[in-house]
Amino acid sequence: MREQFDIPEGVIYLDGNSLGAPPKHVAERVQEVVKHQWGNRLIRSWSEGWWEAPQRIGDRIGRLIGAAPGQVVVGDSTSVNVYKALMGAVKGTERTEIVCDESTFPTDGYIAQSVGELTGLKVRAARPSSLDLTEDTAVVLLNHVDYRTGALHDMKALTEQAHDVGTQVVWDLCHSAGVYPTQLDEIGVDYAVGCTYKFLNGGPGSPAFIYVPKHKQATFENPLSGWNGHRAPFAMEASYEPDPGIARARVGTPDILSMLALDAALDVWDGVDMKAHWARGMTLTSLFRSYIEQMTSLEVITPNTLPRGHQISVRCENPAGVMAELIARGVIGDHRPPDILRFGIAPLYIGEQEVKRAAEILAEIVN
Amino acid sequence: MREQFDIPEGVIYLDGNSLGAPPKHVAERVQEVVKHQWGNRLIRSWSEGWWEAPQRIGDRIGRLIGAAPGQVVVGDSTSVNVYKALMGAVKGTERTEIVCDESTFPTDGYIAQSVGELTGLKVRAARPSSLDLTEDTAVVLLNHVDYRTGALHDMKALTEQAHDVGTQVVWDLCHSAGVYPTQLDEIGVDYAVGCTYKFLNGGPGSPAFIYVPKHKQATFENPLSGWNGHRAPFAMEASYEPDPGIARARVGTPDILSMLALDAALDVWDGVDMKAHWARGMTLTSLFRSYIEQMTSLEVITPNTLPRGHQISVRCENPAGVMAELIARGVIGDHRPPDILRFGIAPLYIGEQEVKRAAEILAEIVN
Structure with missing residues (x-):
């Protein structure tokens, strides 16, 4: 698969957990969108594939996360989709609290805070291992993979635990989409975003997605009731009536260039078996861990158990300085406060040689 | 200027009010973003211009709408920005109603409806000519140019009328940005979007903008409190503290490909004097009107007074059929229910010859 990606000579790119590398054919596809679809077909392209793109591309992502067609739509940012999902989940509830993963990527918590303020629900932070959900909990917002440590939470067990007390679950798949063979439909997840x-x-800031399962679509109320979610958008009616299906999760005019770059990027996933793909990542992350443990005295904080994400995080003094030196030597990862070096291991373009060489360079720097 | 645009041979493009034509250099710039910034610099590009792009490009738009730097930010869709502005405007109010332009483009009304339901305020539709604002009106949402007729409302008078009773104004500039020499700062507008x-x-679905003037920024509360609006986004703090400036209107990670295509497209505006540009559009729309009135018996519904937008709308039976025939003959406009043909006249790439030829072809079809 490596041959399908455009990665500069001499770079070992271990930051695919932050910004994935571009598949080679994306540049050409984007050019075709700008020159032909926009430049040549102009407004006509809206009825030649653009309008339905959010649902069509949503279905392509659906295959990778265990969602049957018609339940995933692409558009807006993750933050905006977290807002839609949480507002939809608490609409009309008499329950009094929202629970949010204590170790969440911050934006989810910030959005939960805003939803709490707007709706009068209390927001409580809790570790996924001790959520203490009760019949007061309207919804729990969980990250599938912890962005700092790479720990992957048990979606099935946690969803069941929530449903046992009638609590809905919103899963954030930002660090597990394209990693783990998630089964949203089978588990019965209420909402997911990523x-x-x-x-x-998909490219820098490519649009996010939201999953609303079939059985919840009729009652899901999108607070961002933009015209793209209307039952008949071009009728230009004065009153909002949502589309009966997943399109009700749409808002405004979709960002076509970013969206069709994503569409092109998804081609590399055609035919990828997610179970085998995830297992390949486990092999590579295990290998990277063992090299780091052999060659350095750094503490790997990513759990050494299964399942986990395609990531190895290491505790390190002066992480910004060490990462700057790594990047200067061609190993690109990132760092997160207070003291974490993060390395994403994307099996589509990272192999045994890269993880070994990256560990050697890390050892040269820290030893 | 026409030479700077990529418009297919044999096409008279009168739909720039729906999707503007691409400036020629945009394709190359987008290619550079995909291949070099994304493919070559990878994650490093976030600190090499991407992160600040929403404010930098916002300032470029600010020049065209009379907003000094630091008050406009680009991102999300218009619908999402209408939501931010309305929710910001009604936050903490004791007033009881939102007034919305009766002839608004539907999405603004749909969003107002949602904001009303969430906050308990009543939404009242009113014509801009008889708004009947009172001390009960928290905010009025107005379209600068009527998307159907091309009428351009008097921003100064309507803003003053609102402020006289302590009502805030949100202006939707979708059909006036790039048309009229709007003076947001001078008039003292509360919020604007477009x-x-x-x-x-900017390209299909390119990101929208929001204007929040300096003096309102400290109190503006963005309901979509995503991490990009945080005072210190990379500190990854648990609690949301908004940026003190316009960045607080940001939400999630911006769609860089769409945004930098817009950035490139804005180059053609460098040096354009907005007053002269608007006047040129008045000349062309007057000419088009007179040709239509000479050659056909169709009723032009765009007011024959100043100011107005760069648009001529015509009442016509079977508008979908007539527009299909126009497009088949190389004249691209659009139609809106129930019986309106719309022609956008973008002076950057439309001249006297095109409006004459377009009127002739329209006459051939309808006569």
Whole structure:
């Protein structure tokens, strides 16, 4: 698969958990969109594939996260989709609290805070291992993979635990889409959101997605009731009536260039078996861990158990300085406060040689 | 200027009020973003210009709408920005109603409806000519240019009328940005939003903008409190503290490909004097009107007074059929229910010859 990606000579790119590398053919496809679809077909392209793109591309992502067609739509940012999902989940509830993963990527918590303020629900932070959900909990917002440590939470067990007390679950798949063979439909998840620019390689700030299962679509109320979610958008009616299906999760005019770059990037996933793909990542992350442990005295904080994400995080003094030196030597990862070096291992373009060489260079720097 | 645009041979493009034509150099710039910034610099590009792009490009748009730097930010769709502005405007109010332009483009009304339901305020539709604002009106949402007729409302008078009773105003500039020499700062507008894919030629679904003037920024509360609006986004703090400036209107990770295509497209505006540009559009729309009135018996519904937008709308039976025939003959406009043909006249790439030829072809069809 490596041959399908455009990665500069001499770079070992271990930051696919933050911004995935571009598949080679994306540049050409984007050019075709700008020159032909926009430049040549102009407004006509809206009825030649653009309008339905959010649902069509949503279905392509659906295959990778265990969602049957008609339940995933692409558009807006993850933050905006978290807002839609949480507002939809608490609409009309008499319950009094929202629970949010204590170790969440911050934006989810910020959005939960805003939803709490707007709706009068209390927001409580809790570790996924001790959520203490009760019949007061309207919804729990969980990250599938912890962005700092790479720990992957048990979606099935946690969803069941929530449903046992009638609590809805919103799963954030930002760090597991393109990593793990998630089974949203089978598990019966209420809502899921995620970004597409990490392991899915959709491009910088490519649009996010939201999953609303069939059985919840009729009652899901999108607070961002923009015209793209209307039952008949071009009738230009004065009153909002939502589309009966997943299109009700749409808002405004979709960002076609970013969206069709994502569409092109998804081609590399055609035919990828998610179970085998995830297992390949486990092999590579295990290998990277063992090299780091052999060659350095750094503490790997990513759990050494299964399942986990395609990531190895290491505790390190002066992480910004060490990462700057790594990047200067061609190993690109990132760092997160207070003391974490993060390395994403994307099996589509990272192999045994790269993880060994990256560990050697890290050892040269820290030893 | 026409030479700077990529418009297919044999096409008279009168739909720049719906999707602007691409400036020629945009394709190359987008290629550079995909291949070099994304493909070569990878994650490093976030600190090499991407992160600040929403404010930098916002300032470029600010020049065209009379907003000094630091008050406009680009991102999200118009619908999402209408939501931010309305929710910001009604936050903490004791007033009881939102007034919305009766002839608004539907999405603004749909969003107002949602804001009303969430906050308990009543939404009342009213014509801009008889708004009947009172001390019960928290905010009025107005379209600068009527998307159907091309009428351009008097922003100064209507803003003063609102302020006289302590009502805030949100102006939707979708059909006036890139048209009229709007003076947001001078008039003292409270909030403004607009899209960038019409007369600004930013590309299909290119990100929208929001204007929050300096003096309102400290108190503006963005309901979509995503991490990009945080005072210190990379500190990854648990609690949301908004940026003190316009960045607080940001939400999630911006769609860089769409945004930098817009950035490139804005180059054609460098040096354009907005007053002269608007006047040129008045000349062309007057000419088009007179040709239509000479050659056909169709009723032009765009007011024959100043100011107005860069648009001529015509009442016509079977508008879909007539527009299909126009497009088949190389004249691209659009139609809106129930019986309106719309023609956008973008002076950057439309001249006297095109409006004459377009009127002739329209006459051949309808006569």
